[in-house]
């Protein structure tokens with residue numbers, strides 16, 4: 001089968017990682033996949049902040065997320081101890097910023113799947129990234145001026161596997 005179609009069919013979210021690191025070469029391929037994503041009018045106004053899973057800012061984000069949700073001890077942190085997390089931000093004033101970031105993150109997810117790496121798209125830190133600590137996190141993560149968090153993605157080697165999700169094509173597709 002066509003490799004792209006095969007990768008789309010096989011991709012699923014990974015919520016459990018081994019300690020094995022993502023190599024510099026793999027990370028470069030993943031970031032290139034994000035950079036190669038199409039953007040509206042080719043403005044390319046999205047930014048990628050790369051953090052190792054051990055970075056203290058990730059713990060800080062986890063604590064802020066939990067504080068806002070009134071959770072004390074979730075079973076996993078938001079990135080499931082993955083060795084790499086990439087935060088994608090975009091110009092907050094640009095109407096296509098969210099869509100551009102979403103397209104880039106899926107490019108990266110498919111690239112990871114094609115490399116045999118697990119990945120998880122992460123939206124659950126949105127409230128933490130846009131709440132009262134927004135300026136602090138934006139500065140600490142070195143987001144470009146006027147950029148804001150849109151989405152994140154974790155990468156690593158799969159410690160668990162999950163079947164791709166099912167769907168109801170009949171309900172979701174209308175053929176006219």
Ligand SMILES: Cc1cc2nc3c(=O)[nH]c(=O)nc-3n(C[C@H](O)[C@H](O)[C@H](O)COP(=O)(O)O)c2cc1C
Nearest residue numbers: 011012013015120121122123124125162163164165
């Ligand atoms: C915009 C977006 C945000 C998401 N945020 C999270 C998240 O914060 N935590 C999480 O575990 N999964 C998150 N996911 C993954 C979805 O839960 C997952 O894609 C969905 O359940 C379908 O499963 P699959 O990816 O294995 O096909 C997110 C996915 C998308 C597209």
